[in-house]
Every structure is written in C-alpha cells, then in structure tokens.
Amino acid sequence: MTSRFLVEQIRKKESFLCIGLDTDLEKIPKHLLKEEDPIFAFNKAIIDATQHLCVAYKPNTAFYEAYGIKGWQALEKTINYINANYPEIFTIADAKRGDIGNTSTRYAKAFFEEMGFDSVTIAPYMGRDSVEPFLEFKDKHTILLALTSNKGAFDYQTKKVEGKELYKQVLETSKSYRNAENLMYVVGATKASFLAEIRNIVPNSFLLVPGVGAQGGNLKEVCEYGMNKDVGLLVNSSRGIIYASNDRHFAEAAAEKAKELQEEMSLELRRS
Secondary structure (H helix, E strand, O other): OOHHHHHHHHHHHOOOEEEEOOOOOOOOOHHHHHOOOHHHHHHHHHHHHHOOOOOEEEOEOHHHHOOHHHHHHHHHHHHHHHHHHOOOOEEEEEEEEOOOHHHHHHHHHHHHHHOOOOEEEEOOOOOHHHHHHHHHOOOOEEEEEEEOOOOOHHHHOOOEEOOEEHHHHHHHHHOOOOOHHHEEEEEOHHHHHHHHHHHHHOOOOOEEEOOEOOOOEOHHHHHHHHOEOOEOEEEEEOHHHHOOOOOOOHHHHHHHHHHHHHHHHHHHHHHO
C-alpha cells in the first residue's frame, strides 16, 4: 500500500486510528475459549466492529508467538481476513525485527510476501545493513523505532553522543538509507513534547504513535506537535479499545471506544 493511498483513507474516514490487536487468551471473553480458534474469533469480531473507524491494525507478534504454532496460525488467519475483506486497511506487523544482511531479507520476505503485511516495525540499532533489506520491497513500509513510549527509552534513546541525542542521530542517519522514502517511525505519545523537534528532522514521514489511552498519551498534544500537511500520523490504541469489555458485547464496546477516538481525530483534522 502506498503512503498516498493511506492519506486518502485518513481523509475519507476522518480517522488516523490504528488498533493494536494484542490478543491475550487470559483477557478475552471466556465464552470465546470454546471456539476452535479463540484468538482469531476475537480478532475477527473486533475487526468487523471497528474497521470503519480505523485505518490500520497492528498485531504485536509476541502475543501470537507465545502460543506457538496455533498462535502463528491465528495471526495468519487474521491478516488474511483483513486483506481479503478490508483491503483498504493498512497492516502493521509489530515484530521489532532487525538483523544483518540476508537475515533481514528473510524477515522481510516472511512479513511482506508470505504473510502479506504492509509494514513491519524494526529496531534500528544494528545500522544501515540491517534496515535497507526491508526497504527493497515495493509499496511496503519499514517503521523504525525512534523514540518509544516506555520508561526505559531514557536509558539509551535520549542519551547524547557527540552532543546529539541518539534518537535524533537515528532519524538523521536513516534519511540517507537506500529507498528511505519507505520509512516511517515509531514515536511514543508519552513523548509528545519531543515531536516538534522530530518533525524538524523528518517533516514528511509518517509517525506511528503508540501510548494514547492506557499509557496516558494525549491525542491533542500529539496532533499539535506531530501532524503535518498530509496528517502523517497513525495513532495506536490497543488495550483501551480491544479490552473495553469482556462480556458477550465486547466487540460493540470496542467499537464505542474506537468511535470516541475517531471523533476526537475528526475534530483535530478539521482544525488542521
């Protein structure tokens, strides 16, 4: 999917909402545990109830890997279901991969070709030759971890190296990578005050912004400092939406929470 098509969907739906499908068997409604594939049954219900309110879904692969082959099968069924029924939706494999050379190429083939994701999150700290293999795939996007929403981000990402914060060096260096136009970046909503400086470095790139909702990020601040002329934001909410209820009406409850965020986003789009 091209970034231009993604912008068109944002304008059409008046939403830049990304919903994280971090599906945990310990948290989903108990009645679904009787299903042949409880993870997929949960995901399918959430997707069908919210697809008109969001422009992206982001399964975190750890929540599927934790269940072995059955988890991977549920992930495959989930992405196949989205691609077949809602092809306008942008899909993100939140896998945080990254390794040298041919290994990165294999990771990219797995997520882009075999599973059919539009994008994958990548840890950038092994450098150029660990990132560029992902950028070789046409109409696919590589989402670099730049400044994350967790407390531990301050352990390394904001430390100064030769007078400049490490996350800024990551942003600036990545702009010189081959096919850098296919890059997006992860910037946590809990780091909204950093967004203005980040926009000075990557003014035209999409930012994937987790941390709104359960982690305490503020949507208005994210928009104030992070929105560009093409919106340029995918704001993610996971737990706050998908676990809004654990009864039989869980999907409807998820849709209500998604609708609240979509309406806030619609207002921000009209102000911009």
